[in-house]
Amino acid sequence: MCGRFSLDHFPESVVTALIDAEIEFAPREEVFPGDRVDVVFCRDEGNEVAPMQWGWKRSFTSKPLINARSAGAWDKKTWAQALRNHRCIVPASGFFEWDENQPKGRRDKYRIEPAEDDGFAFAGLYEITVDGEMFMSILTTRPSPKLSEIHHRMPVILDRADYADWLGAGNRESLESMMQPLHDSKLRLIQESRSPDLFSV
DNA sequence: CCAGACGTTGTT
DNA sequence: GTCTGG
DNA sequence: CCAGACGTTGTT
DNA sequence: GTCTGG
Numbered sequence: 570m571c572g573r574f575s576l577d578h579f580p581e582s583v584v585t586a587l588i589d590a591e592i593e594f595a596p597r598e599e600v601f602p603g604d605r606v607d608v609v610f611c612r613d614e615g616n617e618v619a620p621m622q623w624g625w626k627r628s629f630t631s632k633p634l635i636n637a638r639s640a641g642a643w644d645k646k647t648w649a650q651a652l653r654n655h656r657c658i659v660p661a662s663g664f665f666e667w668d669e670n671q672p673k674g675r676r677d678k679y680r681i682e683p684a685e686d687d688g689f690a691f692a693g694l695y696e697i698t699v700d701g702e703m704f705m706s707i708l709t710t711r712p713s714p715k716l717s718e719i720h721h722r723m724p725v726i727l728d729r730a731d732y733a734d735w736l737g738a739g740n741r742e743s744l745e746s747m748m749q750p751l752h753d754s755k756l757r758l759i760q761e762s763r764s765p766d767l768f769s770v
Numbered sequence: 771c772c773a774g775a776c777g778t779t780g781t782t
Numbered sequence: 783g784t785c786t787g788g
Numbered sequence: 789c790c791a792g793a794c795g796t797t798g799t800t
Numbered sequence: 801g802t803c804t805g806g
Contacts, residue, residue: 627801628801628802629801629802646802646803646804
């Protein structure tokens, strides 16, 4: 991760735990960097939903910053302020990883879904430009043991009990405790496709 | 993130 | 190699 | 003031 | 482009 995730169904339990409102929702099988998705954030004591573009733009690189390493983000000028004041939650139905043990271009694709839920809540950071456009980046952490067999990073996924604290005025210590790998028991790995040459053997 | 294009004049 | 589209 | 970093995943 | 370090 985290270069692609899914929203093939509305992650209702995640969103209703965050906000009590009718949500505009455009399901799509896959969400790509640069796409706009609905993101939840807190402003003036109340949670809100707004479409945000995935990836922060920076002049020093042509690639949008779609991920932020949670370890160290406190000390990086790009993320520090947002980590303190502009945290958000990105609802998703799942995400994708490619098996990095295999050569690039021939990697099996895996879909990761919640084991017993209808969605994930990615921890993210957002910024608003002068013209009011909003951009978000998804925090990453170490992989859970199961995921570590195919990939060395994973998105930060929040527990339901932490949603409010994440969006509220959390202190550094409590925020750090939320940015841990999701427990293996809360995810399912599904092989989505495999390399063509594995079939031809 | 990955996959696929990336180029033109001119020909079919 | 690098950019674009999905 | 100038020089150099700035971001990630993945690669070397 | 903007911030930091020297």
